[in-house]
Amino acid sequence: MLKTQSKFISGTYPSTDVTFLLKIVTLEAIDNASKEAAIQSGLRHYSEMISFESVPEAGYMAIFYEAMSVGAARMGREVAALARSISNQMNGPITLASLVRAGVPLGVLLKRxxxxxxxxxxxxxxxxxxxxxxxxxxMRHIIERRPIEGLLFVDGWTGKGAIATELERSFHSFSAQPPKLVVLSDPCGRAWLAASGEDWLIPSGILGSTVSGLISRSILNEEVTGPEDFHGTVRWDHLMSHDISAVFVDSVWTHAVTALDRNIDLAQWTINDRSSHQRRSRQAINRIAAEFAVENTNRIKPGIAEATRAILRRMPQIVLLSSGEDAELAALRHLIREKNVQFQVVPKKIQPYRAITLIRKV
Known part of the structure; x- marks a missing residue:
């Protein structure tokens, strides 16, 4: 049996909500410009570095709370629809493996x-x-304790499918079956189950650790993670007084309970749904790559959540928007103004996405 770490963590969630299979590490933060140069030069992989996560400023948090007040009801309904569909399709024990960090709030709610x-x-x-x-x-820790037949991977959304591709590739080491990925929103058509293919403002998508248990994105750096360790994470304790991880899931949970009690219709995500969204997503990515002479599509970050996170964590060249007035793009427009980022409103060019951020070539 795999030698496991003696202390498991749940971040700032109750221990009944989630167990993070991560190693708490200490790693010196690097500024975004230096990180971008290291990534694009091939000098270092992005997972070897971490940027400092600052306190979200008041104006941005006001936009988040507005997004939560509007989006919590929809997210709750979709959680219930997904849970009912999972229950209907899965026999035996169910194990949710949320992809940190974006999958964690949805995973907590599906578990409940x-x-x-x-x-x-x-x-x-x-x-x-x-x-x-x-x-x-x-993975070994999980499958030594739980049947792999009941394993579901959980993420908040899909962007252009890079992580879905990575999941499919690496899961072959553990099973001959393809992995089952569950998401709220699947605009690129790569999930096994999704509540919709719409690129909508999932509130947790526009914040970082303060809505995900105060952990950083995962780290794989041999200076702090060894061969028997889980991947690493930095705990952002300086943000403790700003953490709303439990508040957020509790807010959505009240709506999920109502939807469950009303026996909401099961979420359905068909082969036709997937193929249609795959085609439209590829067309959008190819259009942007051609127009901006992008050789490495890792520089293209599609979808509201990915576009927002790219401005917060990377060095943006331009943001492409579907509308200049769409309320669900308020956080993006706020960041565009604050960081003085170039933008264009090009709805037809980026469909099915409502926003795309292009990372600057350095």
């Missing part, structure tokens, strides 16, 4: 919903890193 429905369900937070794969130690 499935538990409420009487299911044998456990929830872990694990790391999947583009070009590096799934955390194999975390």
């Amino acid at each position: 919903a499935l538990s409420r429905m009487g299911k044998d369900v456990q929830h872990f937070g694990i790391s999947v890193i583009r070009d590096r794969g799934i955390d194999s130690n975390a």
Whole structure:
């Protein structure tokens, strides 16, 4: 049996909500410009570095709370619809493996919903890193304790499918079956189950650790993670007084309970849904790559959440928007003004996405 770490963490969530299969590490933060240069030069992989996460400023948080007040009801309904569909399709024990960090709020809510429905369900937070794969130690920890047939991976949304591709590639080491990915929003058509393919403002998508248990994105750096360790994470304790992780999921949960009690229709995500969104997503990415002479599509960050996070964590060249007035793009427009980022309103060019951020070539 795999030698596991003696102390498991749940971040700032109750321990009944999630177990993070991550190693707490200390790593010196690097500024965004230096990080971008190291990534694009090939000198270092993005997972080897971390940027400092600052306190979200008051104006931005006001936009988040507005997004939460509007979006919590929809997210709650979709959590219930997904949970009912999972319950209907899965026999036996269910294990949720949320991809940190974006999958964690949805995973917490699905775990609560499935538990409420009487299911044998456990929830872990694990790391999947583009070009590096799934955390194999975390996977072994799970499958030594839970049947792999009931394993579902959870993410908040899909962008252009890079992480879905990584998941599919690395999961072959553990199963001959393809991985089952569950998301709220699947505009690129790569999920096994999704509530919709619409690129909508998922409130947790526009914040970082303060809505994800105060952990950083995952780290894979041999200076702090060894061969028997889980992938690493930095705990952002300086943000403790600003943490709303539990507040957010509790707010959404009240709506999920109402939807469950009303026996909301099951979420359905068909082959036709997936193929249609795959085609439209590829067309959008190809259009942007051609227009801006992008050789490495990792520089293209599609979808409201990915476009927002790219401005916060990377060096943006331009942001492409579907509308200059859309309320669901308020956080993006705020960041564009604050950071003086160039933007264009080009709705037809970026469909099915409502926003795309292009990372600056350095």
